[in-house]
Amino acid sequence: MKVDRKEAFNTSSxxxxxxxxxxxxxxxxxxxESGVVSLKVHQVVAGRKGQVKILTNxxxxxxxxxxxxxxxxxxxxxxxxxxxxxxxxVAKRIFWAIEEYVQQEDPHPxxxxxxxxxxxxxxxxxxxxxxxxxxxxxxxxFQGQLEPLDPEDQVxxxxxxxxxxxxxxxxxxxxxAAAVEEAIVNAGLELGKVRKIIHTRAKxxxxxxxxxxLVPWKQLKNVSSLTLRENRNQLVMRLAARFGSIxxxxxxxSSYSPNIFHRMSKDQQHRKWGNLEENxxxxxELGIIKKTxxxxxxxxxxxxxxxxxxxxxxxxxxxxxxxxxRKPKKSGKIHKLGENIQKVTNIEYVNYNKVKRHxxxxxxxxLAIPQTLMQAKKSSLLRHESRLxxxxxxxxxxxxxxxxxxxxxxxxxxxxxxxxxxxxxxCYLAEHLLLSGREKVAVVTFQEMKARLAVPFTKNxxxxxxxxxxxxxxxxxxxxxxxxxxxxxxxxxxxxxxxLILITDGMPNFPLWSFxxxxxxxxxxxxxxxxxxxxxxxxxxxxxxxxxxLADCGKGKLYVVDDLNRSNxxxxxxxEKRVAYSS
Amino acid sequence: xxxxxxxxxxxxxQPLFNLVxxxxxxxxxxxxxxxxAEGLRGTGKTxxxxxARELLPKITRITGCIYNCDPDRPHCPLHRHMSxxxxxxxxxxxxxxxxxxxxxxxxxxxxxxxxxxxxITDTNNPQAALLPGIIPQAHRGIIFxxxxxxxxxxxxxxxxxxxxxxxxxxxxxxIEEAGLPTVEITIQVSxxxxxxxxxxxxxxxxxRRQLSDRFDMVVYMGRPSxxxxxxxxxxxxxxxxxxxxxxxxxxxKNQEFRQRVREMAETYxxxxxxxxxxxxxxxxxxKHNLESIRAIEAVQQGAVLYSILKKHKQIMINDVIxxxxxxLKHRVDGDTLVKIMNGLESKSSxxxxxxxxxxxxxxxxxxREEAYFxxxxxxxxxxxxxxxxxxxxxxxxxxx
Ligand SMILES: [Zn+2]
Numbered sequence: 001m002k003v004d005r006k007e008a009f010n011t012s013s014x015x016x017x018x019x020x021x022x023x024x025x026x027x028x029x030x031x032x033e034s035g036v037v038s039l040k041v042h043q044v045v046a047g048r049k050g051q052v053k054i055l056t057n058x059x060x061x062x063x064x065x066x067x068x069x070x071x072x073x074x075x076x077x078x079x080x081x082x083x084x085x086x087x088x089x090v091a092k093r094i095f096w097a098i099e100e101y102v103q104q105e106d107p108h109p110x111x112x113x114x115x116x117x118x119x120x121x122x123x124x125x126x127x128x129x130x131x132x133x134x135x136x137x138x139x140x141x142f143q144g145q146l147e148p149l150d151p152e153d154q155v156x157x158x159x160x161x162x163x164x165x166x167x168x169x170x171x172x173x174x175x176x177a178a179a180v181e182e183a184i185v186n187a188g189l190e191l192g193k194v195r196k197i198i199h200t201r202a203k204x205x206x207x208x209x210x211x212x213x214l215v216p217w218k219q220l221k222n223v224s225s226l227t228l229r230e231n232r233n234q235l236v237m238r239l240a241a242r243f244g245s246i247x248x249x250x251x252x253x254s255s256y257s258p259n260i261f262h263r264m265s266k267d268q269q270h271r272k273w274g275n276l277e278e279n280x281x282x283x284x285e286l287g288i289i290k291k292t293x294x295x296x297x298x299x300x301x302x303x304x305x306x307x308x309x310x311x312x313x314x315x316x317x318x319x320x321x322x323x324x325x326r327k328p329k330k331s332g333k334i335h336k337l338g339e340n341i342q343k344v345t346n347i348e349y350v351n352y353n354k355v356k357r358h359x360x361x362x363x364x365x366x367l368a369i370p371q372t373l374m375q376a377k378k379s380s381l382l383r384h385e386s387r388l389x390x391x392x393x394x395x396x397x398x399x400x401x402x403x404x405x406x407x408x409x410x411x412x413x414x415x416x417x418x419x420x421x422x423x424x425x426x427c428y429l430a431e432h433l434l435l436s437g438r439e440k441v442a443v444v445t446f447q448e449m450k451a452r453l454a455v456p457f458t459k460n461x462x463x464x465x466x467x468x469x470x471x472x473x474x475x476x477x478x479x480x481x482x483x484x485x486x487x488x489x490x491x492x493x494x495x496x497x498x499x500l501i502l503i504t505d506g507m508p509n510f511p512l513w514s515f516x517x518x519x520x521x522x523x524x525x526x527x528x529x530x531x532x533x534x535x536x537x538x539x540x541x542x543x544x545x546x547x548x549x550l551a552d553c554g555k556g557k558l559y560v561v562d563d564l565n566r567s568n569x570x571x572x573x574x575x576e577k578r579v580a581y582s583s
Numbered sequence: 584x585x586x587x588x589x590x591x592x593x594x595x596x597q598p599l600f601n602l603v604x605x606x607x608x609x610x611x612x613x614x615x616x617x618x619x620a621e622g623l624r625g626t627g628k629t630x631x632x633x634x635a636r637e638l639l640p641k642i643t644r645i646t647g648c649i650y651n652c653d654p655d656r657p658h659c660p661l662h663r664h665m666s667x668x669x670x671x672x673x674x675x676x677x678x679x680x681x682x683x684x685x686x687x688x689x690x691x692x693x694x695x696x697x698x699x700x701x702x703i704t705d706t707n708n709p710q711a712a713l714l715p716g717i718i719p720q721a722h723r724g725i726i727f728x729x730x731x732x733x734x735x736x737x738x739x740x741x742x743x744x745x746x747x748x749x750x751x752x753x754x755x756x757x758i759e760e761a762g763l764p765t766v767e768i769t770i771q772v773s774x775x776x777x778x779x780x781x782x783x784x785x786x787x788x789x790x791r792r793q794l795s796d797r798f799d800m801v802v803y804m805g806r807p808s809x810x811x812x813x814x815x816x817x818x819x820x821x822x823x824x825x826x827x828x829x830x831x832x833x834x835x836k837n838q839e840f841r842q843r844v845r846e847m848a849e850t851y852x853x854x855x856x857x858x859x860x861x862x863x864x865x866x867x868x869x870k871h872n873l874e875s876i877r878a879i880e881a882v883q884q885g886a887v888l889y890s891i892l893k894k895h896k897q898i899m900i901n902d903v904i905x906x907x908x909x910x911l912k913h914r915v916d917g918d919t920l921v922k923i924m925n926g927l928e929s930k931s932s933x934x935x936x937x938x939x940x941x942x943x944x945x946x947x948x949x950x951r952e953e954a955y956f957x958x959x960x961x962x963x964x965x966x967x968x969x970x971x972x973x974x975x976x977x978x979x980x981x982x983x
Contacts, residue, residue, distance in 0.1 A: 011968050018972050030973040033960035044955050054975075061872075066922060068872050082959045101936055125862070126869055137866070157955060164869060174971070178963045185962065192956025197975050224901070225594075227924045234917040315805055318623055318781040325785050325918075353690065353738045375761075378698050381711050382762050436785065 004429075008175075009104040016171030023071075023167070027199065028054040034191040035177050041202070050195030055202040065128070065162060074163040074173060078180045079192035082157055087129045090183040091141035091160055097179035098123045098138075101172055125174065126164040130155050140557035157192065159184065206243040232308050235286075236316055237323065241424075243273060244469050246309060246317050253306045256289055256298045263295075267278075321461065327574070337548055338557035340534045344497045344580050346402040354399040371396040383397070393566045404580050405496035406534075407457060408433055408573075409438040411486045412471065413504035414447035419473040422564045426503045427468045429569040430455070434464055437577075439496070442489055443467060446476035446482030453485060457493045479508035480520035483554075487527045497580070499558075505564055507543050518546065525554035526548045538572060540564060586833040588632040595805025596627055598909060600737040602800055603635040604840075605888040610680065610725060611640055613849040615752055616884060617797060619731070619787070621780050622804025628777045629729055639680040640841045642723050646674040649715055650768065651681065651722040658722075660766050673804070681724030683717045687733040691740050694718055696758035713763060718748055718756055721772045723941070731776035735791040736784040742794055749774055749797040749965040774798070788913055799881035800906075801913040846931045847891050854891065856883050860903055867907075871923055873915065900927070 019037065022029050036042055041058035044050040061073030099120040106116075124139035132155050134146045149155065165172060184191060204231050239249045252273065255264040269276055280296075283289045288302040298306065309316065355368040376394040380387070381401025410433075412418070412426045434441045441464060443455040455467030483502075490498045508517040511523065528535045535556025537549040544560050551558040561568040592600055602618050609616040620628035645652040654675050657663050662670060685694055692698075699714035718726065728734060735742045748754035753771040776798065782788035788795035795801075799842035861883065868879045885906035890898040904927055911920050963971065 011971075015967070015971055022972075022974065029942065029975075030978060032963040032966060032971060034956070035963075050956055062824075065870060067870070068919060072872055079956045081956070116635050125865060139862070174963070190958030191960035191962065192958060193960040194956065194978075196979050199975055224904065226908060227927075228906060230917075230921050230924055234921045237917055305703075312806060314623055315803070319803075322780050322786050325789050327789070351737075353688070354740060374698060374700070374703075377703050377709075378711055378760075378762060381703060381709055436789065 004170065005100075005104060009101070009171075012174040015174045016169070019074075019170045020024070020167050021171060023074075023170075026056055028197065030194050030197055031076070031155065031174070031177050032181065033193055034080070034181065035076060035078045036194055036197055037074060037173060037177070039071055039074060042075060042077050043202075044158075045198075048196075050193055052079075052194055052197050054197060054199050055200050057201045061164070065164075072164055073265060074165060074170070076161040076163065076173065076177055076180070077158045078161075078177060079158040079194060080184045081190040081192060083187070083189045084133055085131050085159065085184060085187040085189060086133050087131045087135055087146065087159075088141045088144070089187060090129045090131060090161075090180055091124075091136070091138040091473055093179040093183045093186075094129065094138050094161070094176050095120065095124055095142055096129060097175040098127075101175045101262050103380045105171075109145065119499065123165070127176070128162040128174065130160040130162075132156060180217065220482055232305060233316070233319075235305070236309055236580075240316070240320055245311055246320070246466065248273070250306070250309055253288075253298060253302065253309070256296055256302070256506070257306075257459050258297065261510040270412070307330055317378075318362070321435055324428065326434045328570055333562040334568060334572060335560040336557060337560070338551050341555060342532050342534045344404050344406075344534075346404045346514055347496075348400055348402040351399045351401045355396040356399050357393070357396060365397040365400065368396040368398050403438075404577075405439050405497050406437075406577065406580060407442075407495040409442045409444060409457070409486050409498060411482050411500060411502045412443060412445045412454075412505060413477060413479075413482075413502075414445040414449075414471055414473045414475075415477040415506060416474050417506050418504075418564075422505060423471060425564055425566045425569055427471060429503075429573065430468060431461065431464060432570055433573060434459065442486075442493070444482055444486045444489060445471055446478050446485075447473060448478070448533075450478055451482040451485040453489055456489065457495060477504070477506050477509045478512065478517070479504070480512035480517065480524040483521060483524035483528065484512065487524075487531055487533070490533055491531060497534070499536060499576070500554075502537045502539075502550075504543070504547075505540050507546055522550060525550050525552050525556075528554035528556065536572075536576065538569065585630070585634065586830070586837075587631075587637050588833050588836045590627070590631060590634060593807035595807055596631065599628065599802045599804065601889065601892060602802060602909070603632060603775070604638070605639070605726070605748060605885065605892055606775065607635065607638060607680075608844055608847045608892065609852055609884065609888055610723070610771075610773045611642070611844055612851045613723075613771060614851075614939065615749075615754075615771055616881075616888070617749055617774045617776075617799045619776045619778070619795070619798040619801045620804055621778055621786070621801060621913075623779060623781060624805035626806065628802075628804050632727055632775050632777060636682045637837045638840050638844070639682060639724070640844045642675040642680050643675050643677055644723075645670060646676045650715050650719050651724070652680070653723065658769050659719075660768070681721045683721040683724070683726055685717055685726060685728045685734070685741070687728075687730040687737065688736070689717070689738070689741060691738075692716065692746070694741050695744055695756060696760070698760050698763070711763060713758055713760060713766060715758065718744070718770060718772065719758070719768060723771055725773050725775055728774065728776045730778055730780075731794075731922045732778040732780070732784055732787045732790050735787060735794055739791075742791055745774065748772065748796060749794075795913055796875055796877060798913065799877070800885060800909040802909060803912060850891050851888060854887050854898075856887055856900060860886065860898060860900065863900065864903060867923055867927070870926075871915070871919055873911075875914050878910050878914050885910060903927075 019029070023039050028036060028042075031037045034050045036054070038054050039060055041055045041060055041063050043053040043055060045053055055574065059067075059070035060075035061067030064075070065073060067073060099116065102119045102123070124142065125137060127138045129135060129138060129141060130149070134147075134148055136145055136147045140147075150540060161176060161180060163176065181191060188214050229542065236246070236249065239252075240246050243249050243252055252269075254262040255269065257263070280289070284291065286432055287299055288305060289296050290299050310401055341549060350366050355371045372390065372395055375396055376390040379394050380389055410426065410430050412423075414423070418426070430441055431444055433439065440457040440459050441455070442453070442457040443464070445452050445454050454471055455464050458464055486500050490500065508521040512520045525535070535551065535554035537547045537551045537556060537558045539558065540559060541560055541562070544558075547560075549559050559572050560571075599620050602616075606616040606618055619630065624626050642651070643654060645654050645657060645662055645873040648659060648662060650661075652659050652662045654670055657665060657670060694716045695718060696713050699710075699712045702710040702712045731885040744756065748756055748770050753769045756768055756770045758766040758768075778787055784790050786795075864879055864882050867873075868876075873879070882903060886898055889905055890902040893902075895902065904924065907924060907927075908920060911923065915923075
């Protein structure tokens with residue numbers, strides 16, 4: 001019996017290791033003949049007997065449990081013949097299986113039983129069971145609690161188990177699967193045969209996500225004032241991101257007031273904020289606006305929202321600035337090619353908060369007189385001197401600190417392909433750099449047939465955001481003109497360690513001097529090198545070769561990212577600042 | 584300065600009033616509660632915190648001990664090794680619970696401790712001795728730091744000290760002075776901080792995230808939410824002005840509160856969070872993948888204190904919900920916070936029970952009739968080790 005257990009445990013561990021490998025490759029597998037396990041959402045294919053789809057772009061934890069990070073939750077489905085099975089029955093068997101497993105995990109004799117139980121309970125709090133009868137955490141089910149199914153829980157003819165467990169403990173999955181099978185068989189149901197699994201991508205719900213305001217906000221009836229306040233607050237944050245500023249959110253809401261002087265035609269709205277179709281539908285669902293025979297108006301909730309914005313404008317604007325200062329957490333794949341060789345100069349200042357002992361022979365620096373006197377007095381006493389003397393080792397100096405100011409000129413591709421999230425990310429980077437550092441920021445955009453100085457070098461956030469508001473992607477990619485304009489801006493302004501950052505997702509297709517747009521841009525890049533400006537290109541894989549050439553011409557470096565999103569851009573600049581600092 | 588009970592309260596600053604009162608109770612009970620009020624200029628955060636000084640109760644210490652030794656638990660270098668009798672012989676005294684400030688330009692020596700200047704410059708009997716700084720002197724009391732974001736930016740050394748002091752409950756402090764033996768003591772202080780995240784160097788969490796996470800609770804100070812509230816505030820301040828002539832009425836209120844603090848601290852010492860709420864909070868933590876275990880501890884500590892302060896008969900789920908934004912807003916993003924709060928709301932509302940009735944029989948029954956899978960699959964326990972896992976490729980080799 002003992003040997004059996006040991007062997008079962010070993011098998012579980014081996015299976016766990018394999019699962020770790022497959023999951024790492026974004027794959028799911030069939031476990032036994034009736035189970036499917038992965039980190040993704042599973043779908044049964046109607047009309048195709050025995051087939052299960054694994055949706056590789058739908059993380060199970062994120063989609064089914066609203067987890068924030070992907071890869072946290074293992075998704076196990078065990079299929080059975082039509083019939084009812086109570087989740088409590090499943091939960092019980094799972095709990096026993098876990099208990100058995102954790103015991104084997106640490107079979108040390110001194111291992112106290114209480115700890116095993118605690119360990120098992122800990123797991124039980126992290127495992128959810130869903131059957132057609134209801135759902136709940138193993139722990140709760142075990143204690144007789146049961147939650148009803150949500151309409152999203154399409155659990156027909158299978159038992160779903162969601163397990164929050166680290167990849168080092170996947171060994172627990174096999175015993176859980178076996179326990180589920182046992183529960184199914186005990187309920188008098190046959191196990192269903194999975195004949196085929198297919199990895200596929202689910203269709204993206206929205207073709208263009210960028211204009212869609214994503215809010216966890218639902219219509220809230222009878223909720224506490226606290227919850228309502230947080231919801232409103234977050235909704236305003238999202239709206240401000242969509243419309244550009246609090247003022248514009250206000251203007252938008254006012255355009256639905258009964259006051260005809262504030263109302264706007266669809267056309268006027270479109271010119272100002274682009275396509276609002278999807279948003280309007282969403283706002284209607286949220287209960288902010290309603291359509292009537294006389295036109296669209298704010299609902300009571302909508303009016304209250306407007307009131308809220310009016311009364312809290314200062315705080316809301318401050319919170320937006322706060323969010324811009326924040327460093328995004330997750331970042332994607334970034335490749336760096338090349339190095340900058342330009343020298344940087346730093347600014348030194350004295351830190352009166354910290355003194356250090358004199359430790360070199362240059363005798364330079366700012367002598368900290370009070371600290372030196374105190375030290376001398378103390379030392380004299382400890383040296384048993386009868387009167388105060390100052391020795392060399394008593395000398396204290398203020399510490400010197402330095403930082404490297406880097407004034408940034410952002411050269412943003414504003415051709416049509418940059419519309420949406422990419423544009424927003426580039427603008428975000430500009431604001432983030434300005435709000436989180438002490439440096440000046442300028443923005444040059446290039447689109448249609450020429451480049452434009454959108455924002456001259458400034459430290460003023462209002463000037464910057466006003467300039468960015470007018471960045472509306474469209475048209476061609478006149479890169480050469482963009483580079484030349486930026487070089488001129490840098491040359492004509494007093495700046496510290498200027499950096500020129502190019503953000504583009506395409507290839508130049510509008511020339512400046514000749515008929516060859518690409519050649520012109522390379523030539524323009526040489527001017528960057530002549531001016532000894534640090535040059536950084538940020539682009540995507542598809543234009544890698546050309547941008548490498550461009551970076552080389554400008555004696556700069558290239559970053560290739562998987563996506564031109566906020567976190568990637570901010571990450572790159574963070575890294576750049578650190579590198580400059582340590583050089 | 585305006586008396587604490589004369590300050591106007593509204594929905595934007597009420598949480599801070601609650602928190603300072605909760606922190607005083609907790610501090611007296613021996614468990615610090617660290618607060619951080621963030622807000623724009625003019626939101627009254629420092630006014631409220633400084634005014635709360637009036638509410639502080641008395642504590643008992645060994646007579647003359649500058650480290651505020653509790654006669655029952657002496658901790659300072661001078662008293663910690665003494666016997667009960669020796670301590671008794673020294674006698675005790677009552678002092679106001681300490682309330683000391685650290686300015687954003689403070690030096691390490693002032694904060695932690697340094698050589699005692701008075702003693703070393705004594706012409707008759709010069710001595711090299713340690714003078715405990717602000718933190719050790721505030722033991723069993725409160726430290727107030729205005730503009731903590733600037734302090735964290737300009738003085739990483741003091742920040743490190745605060746991280747230790749606030750790292751555990753109780754925290755630790757090392758006092759170092761060249762030539763003298765290092766002193767290490769335990770410290771029990773509640774740190775109250777204030778800052779304006781919109782001014783240089785920006786929000787504390789961007790300057791030093793670790794320090795920001797050390798605060799159990801953070802209040803985003805707000806302004807009154809509607810005109811009605813402002814009108815009521817003005818009325819109130821009118822009344823307050825009239826009552827100013829009668830300073831006695833405020834003194835009486837302070838006295839009454841100080842008395843209540845003692846009772847509430849006693850209640851706090853013996854109150855446990857019910858198991859179901861503990862599990863409830865643990866599940867929020869797991870489901871939303873929160874990183875900071877401190878956040879959960881803060882919610883637990885806060886919920887108990889809040890229910891005691893508000894004289895609730897027992898601790899309710901609403902006490903927990905009330906604490907969530909305070910404990911989480913500086914630790915998670917806005918979406919997550921709203922998701923968490925909305926999730927709790929639906930759980931506590933009655934309609935989830937009603938939902939079972941109209942939801943259950945719809946889709947499921949319709950599709951249950953159809954069998955997607957053939958029965959008769961073998962069980963895992965009947966399969967060999969090599970057969971257990973099958974990949975897509977292995978199941979349908981023809982597709983590859
Ligand atoms: Zn003492």
